[in-house]
Each structure stands twice: as C-alpha cells, then as structure tokens.
Amino acid sequence: MAQKPGIPKGTRDFNPEQVAKRNYIFNTIQHQFELYGFQSIETPSFENSETLMGKYGDEGDRLIFKILNSGDYLSKVDNNLYSKKDSNAITSKISEKALRYDLTVPFARYVVQHQNEIEFPFKRYQMQPVWRADRPQKGRFREFYQCDADVVGSTSLWQEVEFVQLYDAVFTALKLEGVTIKINNRKILSGIAEVIGASDKLIDFTVALDKLDKIGEEKVKEEMLEKGISKEGIEKLQPLFTLSGSFNSQIEQLKAILSTSEEGNKGIEELEFIDKAITELGLQTATLQLDVTLARGLNYYTGAIFEVSAPETVKMGSIGGGGRYDDLTGIFGLKDVSGVGISFGLDRIYLVLEELNLFPETVSKNIDLLFINFGETEALFCLKAIKQLRLNSINAELYPDAAKMKKQMNHANKRNIPFVVLVGDEELESESYTLKNMTTGEQFKLSLKELILKFQ
RNA sequence: GUGGUUGUAGCUCAGCUGGUUAGAGCAUUGGUUUGUGGUACCAAGGGUCGCGGGUUCGAAUCCCGUCUUCCACCCCA
Numbered sequence: 001m002a003q004k005p006g007i008p009k010g011t012r013d014f015n016p017e018q019v020a021k022r023n024y025i026f027n028t029i030q031h032q033f034e035l036y037g038f039q040s041i042e043t044p045s046f047e048n049s050e051t052l053m054g055k056y057g058d059e060g061d062r063l064i065f066k067i068l069n070s071g072d073y074l075s076k077v078d079n080n081l082y083s084k085k086d087s088n089a090i091t092s093k094i095s096e097k098a099l100r101y102d103l104t105v106p107f108a109r110y111v112v113q114h115q116n117e118i119e120f121p122f123k124r125y126q127m128q129p130v131w132r133a134d135r136p137q138k139g140r141f142r143e144f145y146q147c148d149a150d151v152v153g154s155t156s157l158w159q160e161v162e163f164v165q166l167y168d169a170v171f172t173a174l175k176l177e178g179v180t181i182k183i184n185n186r187k188i189l190s191g192i193a194e195v196i197g198a199s200d201k202l203i204d205f206t207v208a209l210d211k212l213d214k215i216g217e218e219k220v221k222e223e224m225l226e227k228g229i230s231k232e233g234i235e236k237l238q239p240l241f242t243l244s245g246s247f248n249s250q251i252e253q254l255k256a257i258l259s260t261s262e263e264g265n266k267g268i269e270e271l272e273f274i275d276k277a278i279t280e281l282g283l284q285t286a287t288l289q290l291d292v293t294l295a296r297g298l299n300y301y302t303g304a305i306f307e308v309s310a311p312e313t314v315k316m317g318s319i320g321g322g323g324r325y326d327d328l329t330g331i332f333g334l335k336d337v338s339g340v341g342i343s344f345g346l347d348r349i350y351l352v353l354e355e356l357n358l359f360p361e362t363v364s365k366n367i368d369l370l371f372i373n374f375g376e377t378e379a380l381f382c383l384k385a386i387k388q389l390r391l392n393s394i395n396a397e398l399y400p401d402a403a404k405m406k407k408q409m410n411h412a413n414k415r416n417i418p419f420v421v422l423v424g425d426e427e428l429e430s431e432s433y434t435l436k437n438m439t440t441g442e443q444f445k446l447s448l449k450e451l452i453l454k455f456q
Numbered sequence: 457g458u459g460g461u462u463g464u465a466g467c468u469c470a471g472c473u474g475g476u477u478a479g480a481g482c483a484u485u486g487g488u489u490u491g492u493g494g495u496a497c498c499a500a501g502g503g504u505c506g507c508g509g510g511u512u513c514g515a516a517u518c519c520c521g522u523c524u525u526c527c528a529c530c531c532c533a
Binding site for chain 1: 458531
C-alpha cells in the first residue's frame with residue numbers, strides 16, 4: 001500500500017453523522033435569523049488582498065492565507081527585491097488574492113460595492129467558511145464556519161437589544177442553557193484610557209485588561225507598566241480590578257471612575273439603555289453580563305462589544321462574538337454607515353453540544369425501507385414498488401446486488417434501517433411484499449397499497 | 457510565530473533497559489447456515505512501525521531533522 005493520503009492540518013472531513021449534526025445547528029441558527037428578519041447573502045471564498053489586509057491588525061495579517069498568483073509569478077519580482085528575502089515586501093508582488101478571514105469585512109466590502117441597490121437599514125446573515133493560518137488547538141481550526149448576522153444603516157441601540165435577544169433565542173433553541181452574553185463598550189474602554197492618561201495606548205491597555213481573569217491583577221499591572229502606562233494611571237484603575245456585583249452596581253462604580261470622561265459617559269448611557277431594555281423584555285435561558293475587561297475586535301468596534309461564553313462546565317473559548325462598528329465601510333470609502341452584528345462559531349458550538357450530549361437523537365435521516373435483492377426479475381418488480389413509495393415521500397432503496405441474504409440483512413443492520421422488504425418467487429406470484437421489522441423480527445405479507453399506507 | 461506533546465493493521469492500542477518471522481481487541485472477508493439478519497464458534501487477509509537521515513553487528517525501540525496530532529502562549533470563533 002502506498003502512503004495514505006491526508007488533509008492539511010487544522011482541516012477536517014465530516015462523516016454523514018457529523019454533517020447531520022452540523023446541519024442541525026445551521027438550520028436552528030438560520031431559522032432564528034429569519035425570524036428576526038435577516039436575509040441571506042454569500043460572498044466569494046477569496047477576496048482581493050487589499051480588501052482584507054490591514055483590517056485585522058498585524059496579527060490578523062499574519063493569519064490570512066495568501067493565494068499565490070497564477071503563471072510565472074516570480075518573473076514580476078525584480079532581482080533587487082528578491083535578493084533581500086523580505087517576505088512581507090515580496091508577498092504583495094506574488095500574491096494578489098487571499099482567503100476570507102471573517103465575514104464582516106467582506107460584508108462591508110459588499111455594502112460599499114452595492115450601496116445603491118441596498119435598502120437601508122439592511123439586515124443580512126451569512127453562513128460560510130472562513131480560513132486562518134493559525135496553529136490548531138482545542139476548538140481552533142484553520143478552516144471553520146461563522147454564522148453572522150449584521151445590520152447596517154442604523155445607529156439605533158434597539159439593534160443591540162435585538163442581538164442580545166437573538167443570541168438568547170438561538171442558544172435556547174439549541175437547548176444550550178446557561179450561556180453568558182458578555183457585553184462591554186469601546187467608549188468605556190476609551191474613557192478609562194483617557195482618564196488614566198493613556199489614550200494613545202488604548203490597544204495595549206485593553207489587551208492587558210482582557211487578561212485579568214486569566215493571569216490575575218498583578219500580572220496585568222506588570223504588563224501595563226511594561227507597555228508604558230504610568231504608575232499613577234494604573235492606581236486610578238484600582239476600582240476596576242475589584243468591579244463586581246450586578247449590572248447596575250457595576251455601572252454605578254464605572255460612573256465614579258469615568259465622571260470626567262465625556263466618551264466614557266456616553267458608553268455608560270448605551271450600556272444602561274441596553275440593560276434596561278433587556279431587563280424589561282427578559283431572556284429565556286441566557287444571562288447578560290457586563291464585563292469591562294472584554295476587549296475584542298478593537299480594530300473596528302466603536303460601541304458595544306459582545307462575546308458569548310459556553311456554560312462554565314465546558315472548557316471552551318468564546319462561541320460567539322460581535323459588536324458595533326461605526327466606520328467599517330469608511331475603509332472602503334463609504335462614510336456614515338453604522339453597522340452592528342454578531343457571529344456564531346459553528347464548530348465550537350458543535351463541540352460544546354457534543355460534550356454536553358445535547359444533540360437530538362433524530363438529527364440524521366435514514367431510509368425506512370431496504371428491499372432485498374433476489375435477482376433481476378425480483379429487482380425490477382421491487383423498483384416498481386420503490387418508485388411508488390418515493391412518489392409518496394417514503395424513503396426506500398433496493399440493495400444493488402443479488403448478494404447473499406446474510407450480507408444484505410447485515411447491511412440493513414449496520415445502517416440501522418428499521419424495515420426490509422423481501423420479494424421472492426412466492427411474492428412475485430401473489431404480487432405481494434413481505435415486510436420485516438428488523439427490531440422485532442416480525443414479518444407480514446402486504447400489498448403495495450398497504451405498504452404505502454403503513455409508512456405514510 | 458514560541459514552547460511542549462503525539463504518530464505501530466481500517467479503528468483503539470500493547471510491544472520491558474535496542475536482539476529471530478512486530479502482537480491483541482474491534483472491524484473486514486470466507487465458513488458452520490443455498491429465502492431470513494443481530495449471537496456464537498472456526499479460519500483467512502491486512503503493517504515500507506509517519507517520513508528522511510544518523511549511531512550500532514543489529515533500531516518500532518537511541519539521536520537529529522521534517523511532517524502530523526493534541527495542549528499552552530500570542531491571537532481568536
């Protein structure tokens with residue numbers, strides 16, 4: 001035997017059962033998206049490099065899969081550049097396309113490109129694979145699916161409120177109870193940075209703050225010092241490290257910290273609005289939690305920031321994220337179109353449902369009837385019946401070969417087919433069908449009409 | 457990108473400090489059983505020990521490289 005074929009690391013094959021389970025998640029999410037008024041679009045799996053590059057920060061650029069130009073791609077690189085062996089400089093010469101890294105940036109590109117055809121506010125959802133040249137680990141792949149819902153063309157905070165409800169609706173429909181929807185606001189982070197005199201170090205400051213629950217207060221302070229944030233500034237942060245209690249009481253504490261920051265106050269107002277509405281409307285199974293350490297997608301989020309964590313019993317990174325971006329389309333030349341959206345990580349949700357055993361038993365569809373093949377005459381007779389069954393929406397098939405009974409029966413068992421039909425000489429003569437229940441072993445002789453009636 | 461970990465039959469794994477022809481269970485195929493399956497028993501097929509190089513009289517076993525797996529960091533869904 002030659003060496004076995006394989007697939008690139010971080011990618012996966014899906015067997016029929018896995019596909020059925022994935023489709024169950026897809027369908028559940030899609031159903032809720034549509035209930036909330038979102039419409040589906042699709043974009044190409046690869047975009048022009050300039051559409052993607054620079055939109056996700058340096059780290060993001062590194063993780064984008066670049067597609068090599070076709071043809072004699074090296075001939076365009078001048079010798080001087082080539083001899084320097086500067087990968088970054090050469091990349092733009094030999095690669096002009098790249099695999100999509102997420103669904104948000106391509107959507108922004110779509111909105112700008114089709115701005116005159118779109119009726120705003122535009123609510124779209126998109127469920128497609130994205131690719132990242134990351135190193136795989138638990139719940140992290142190089143090809144995975146995102147399910148995004150975004151609204152563009154409205155600055156209304158009611159959108160944020162609806163997205164919180166949508167998260168709750170989807171996870172409730174998936175029977176995944178006890179997820180936490182964490183919410184924060186970019187304006188609060190900016191406000192804090194402003195108050196401690198580190199406005200220019202917002203990203204460094206938030207990246208460090210984000211690690212609070214992971215590495216602890218001391219290490220976070222160390223990292224901030226390293227990044228050049230003043231000692232006095234860090235001292236002002238002290239209340240932040242011990243921030244606790246209900247949504248409301250955290251808000252009160254934040255108000256004290258941010259009293260001098262106009263932007264910070266704006267962020268507080270927004271959070272209060274959302275919390276008040278959600279409290280009034282109620283959530284089914286999820287919990288909305290204020291988390292000031294939450295810092296995601298800072299390269300484009302300007303208002304609300306969302307992240308969803310699985311129930312604490314499961315060790316898994318976030319299973320969803322999102323936020324408000326006031327100026328994403330600005331990058332592509334369209335000003336003043338605000339957007340807000342959320343994303344579901346299908347592959348991670350799959351792992352969580354699997355771990356908690358939450359998939360319904362019936363996710364995979366099976367055929368009801370397998371006709372045993374006894375030979376040419378019998379097979380043709382069976383196919384006539386099968387045709388009628390299928391016209392009546394009954395799943396049925398004929399075993400393709402006139403193999404030994406044992407083999408055919410075994411095949412039915414392996415595939416968990418509940419019934420087989422036997423048609424031999426005797427049945428041919430009487431134009432009847434022997435139906436055998438593979439679980440109980442019972443069998444009955446039926447006419448085609450009776451057979452159809454039984455399975456309809 | 458950094459650090460660690462893993463790789464033996466289709467699958468799950470044994471194989472002690474290097475020593476004849478590398479094993480088991482499950483799965484597969486055939487038989488006991490020509491139109492009645494699941495169970496049982498019997499038998500058979502299937503492996504360049506991830507790949508490449510090195511040390512050695514001798515390597516699945518030790519060393520180096522490489523790829524892969526999983527995990528942590530970075531970052532993220």
